[in-house]
Amino acid sequence: MEQEEPKIxxxxxxxxxxxxxxxxxxxxxxxxxxxxxxxxxxxKNSTYEEVCYLLLYGKLPTRSELDDFTYKLRExxxxxxxxxxLIKKLAEKTDPNDLTRxxxxxxxxLDKETTDNSKEANIQRSIKLISKTAxxxxxxxxxxxxKRYVKPDMNMTHAQNILYMISGKRPLDKxxxxxDTMLILHAEHxxxxxxxxxxVTASTLAGIYSAVTAGVSALKGPLHGGADxxxxxxxxxxxxxxxxxxxxxxxxxxxxxxxxxxxRVYKTYDPRARILxxxxxxxxxxxxxxxxKLTQIAMRAEKLMVEKLGASHGIxxxxxxxxxxxxxxxGIPHEIFDPIFAASRMVGxxxxxxxxxxxNVLFRxxxxxxxxxxxxxxxxxxxx
Ligand code: CMC
Numbered sequence: 001m002e003q004e005e006p007k008i009x010x011x012x013x014x015x016x017x018x019x020x021x022x023x024x025x026x027x028x029x030x031x032x033x034x035x036x037x038x039x040x041x042x043x044k045n046s047t048y049e050e051v052c053y054l055l056l057y058g059k060l061p062t063r064s065e066l067d068d069f070t071y072k073l074r075e076x077x078x079x080x081x082x083x084x085x086l087i088k089k090l091a092e093k094t095d096p097n098d099l100t101r102x103x104x105x106x107x108x109x110l111d112k113e114t115t116d117n118s119k120e121a122n123i124q125r126s127i128k129l130i131s132k133t134a135x136x137x138x139x140x141x142x143x144x145x146x147k148r149y150v151k152p153d154m155n156m157t158h159a160q161n162i163l164y165m166i167s168g169k170r171p172l173d174k175x176x177x178x179x180d181t182m183l184i185l186h187a188e189h190x191x192x193x194x195x196x197x198x199x200v201t202a203s204t205l206a207g208i209y210s211a212v213t214a215g216v217s218a219l220k221g222p223l224h225g226g227a228d229x230x231x232x233x234x235x236x237x238x239x240x241x242x243x244x245x246x247x248x249x250x251x252x253x254x255x256x257x258x259x260x261x262x263x264r265v266y267k268t269y270d271p272r273a274r275i276l277x278x279x280x281x282x283x284x285x286x287x288x289x290x291x292x293k294l295t296q297i298a299m300r301a302e303k304l305m306v307e308k309l310g311a312s313h314g315i316x317x318x319x320x321x322x323x324x325x326x327x328x329x330x331g332i333p334h335e336i337f338d339p340i341f342a343a344s345r346m347v348g349x350x351x352x353x354x355x356x357x358x359x360n361v362l363f364r365x366x367x368x369x370x371x372x373x374x375x376x377x378x379x380x381x382x383x384x
Pocket of ligand 1: 258
């Protein structure tokens with residue numbers, strides 16, 4: 001009997017791997033929901049702490065549940081001394097994304113019971129991971145430029161504390177609110193590459209630390225979480241807003257990808273990019289010359305890309321395009337963008353791990369072998 005030709009879905013395009021009630025990405029309508037709530041309503045009305053609760057527990061918290069959860073998150077801000085020492089030793093000579101991954105991996109040092117995969121144990125670990133990843137970002141951003149470590153402040157919100165640990169100064173309310181929104185927008189996004197990597201690792205029952213370390217490793221690449229930094233670098237290279245159109249046209253004629261555009265699922269405007277565009281426009285009266293220039297470049301590049309590739313090719317701005325100028329306004333150096341993304345997304349990776357383990361099936365896809373078979377083994381001295 002002739003064997004059926006295997007059907008290969010490269011990059012798992014269009015393949016469903018599980019059922020989930022965490023996040024819906026509607027790529028046709030440009031809608032995004034976390035546990036049924038639209039991203040627009042969460043960005044407008046919620047806080048990062050509340051969104052973390054929603055993603056982990058599946059419902060919005062009551063006042064006392066949120067207070068309790070917030071308290072637990074704050075209590076977990078300090079880093080183990082081993083992790084802090086590691087960051088201090090490596091920060092000046094290690095890529096911040098690589099060091100974020102290594103430091104997150106080291107957090108298992110706190111945990112004596114890493115084989116306990118129960119939901120309760122993993123929720124407690126998720127709280128630690130969310131909180132401590134933010135402190136890791138703070139520590140890396142200080143030590144990499146030989147600055148004094150700023151200890152976390154237990155009285156600040158999650159967003160305020162990250163900005164405080166990076167800059168050493170108490171942030172203004174406007175900056176804290178904007179940072180909080182950035183964290184919410186990046187908190188979760190269904191089975192993208194990093195979440196899938198997390199699930200593959202979780203499915204071996206390797207434990208949540210290994211799972212999220214796989215996630216943060218996958219996030220780094222410029223096709224995924226590294227795109228915001230790459231998009232900002234492009235804006236800086238354009239330099240003068242009047243160069244924007246020529247630069248983009250040249251890139252497209254060379255068949256280069258313009259970072260911050262295109263998405264595997266959204267074939268229309270990414271709703272997160274729409275929110276960020278509006279935020280960036282609203283910052284203009286309160287921006288320095290650098291951010292003003294970056295904004296003009298971003299707006300001109302977006303207009304041209306949408307005209308050229310939007311409706312015709314389904315290539316629209318994604319969440320990473322406007323993020324760079326906003327982080328710049330917040331005083332966050334571009335090397336720290338991806339670590340910040342990891343800190344925001346930690347909750348999504350954790351929520352997916354917990355959900356998947358409820359009905360775990362080991363990931364073990366197939367590949368079509370196209371190599372040779374039954375070759376004769378030739379001793380090394382007889383080979384030519
Ligand atoms: N600029 C120019 N052309 C593009 C772009 C882009 N940003 N994205 C896709 N294309 C073209 C691509 O060259 C290809 O053309 P052709 O068919 O002529 O070879 C066609 O569109 C399809 O590309 P693909 O890579 O097969 O499509 P995909 O759906 O797998 O791509 C993507 C998704 C994100 C990898 C891709 O759009 C891309 O490389 N974008 C730039 C990187 C980026 O912004 N990544 C962030 C993604 S969103 C946030 C996140 O997940 O972290």
